[in-house]
Amino acid sequence: MMRRRPRNDVAMIRFLFRLLATLSLCVATILLVLDATRTIAASALEMMPLRNSLAATFPEQxxxxxxxxxxxxxxxxxxxxxxxxLPGFVVFAVIALILYAAGHRTERRFALDS
Structure with a gap:
């Protein structure tokens, strides 16, 4: 039995969602490492809100x-x-999860008739 392949435009949109999810997860990981470094240096839980991270990086925008x-x-x-x-890593991790779910292709399971 042949599987139907998705059309190219649908496959490209799914790829774009997965690519954006990967980039968002990379940003979340970087922000998590920065927060972990601050926490270790201060010997107390330090999580920078997204507003502070954006203000330091893109103040005009x-x-x-x-x-x-x-x-x-x-x-x-x-x-x-x-x-x-919210902490920046949480926001970007949630964005990555949503984008990955949007780009995920569901597997079709076929029942084998005996």
Missing amino acids: LAGIEAGLQDYPFAWDPIMVSVLA
């Missing part, structure tokens, strides 16, 4: 995003403030 979302209080206050308060 973060200010632009904040200014743009201030016009939409339903998006800024309950959602973005909560996400930016």
Whole structure:
């Protein structure tokens, strides 16, 4: 029995999701190592919120995003403030999980008739 191959455009989108998931997981790993290093150096649990990481790396872009979302209080206050308060590695790990799930191809199982 031949398996149907997915169309090229679907396969490419799945590949793109998996690639973005891999890159997001790499960022999560880097942020986790930085937090672990700070924790060991301080001999206390130190986890940097995503807001601080973004402010140190991309200050102009973060200010632009904040200014743009201030016009939409339903998006800024309950959602973005909560996400930016989380540790960066958690946010990027969740993004990686969602992207991987979106790009995952389910295996079809066929029953063997006797």
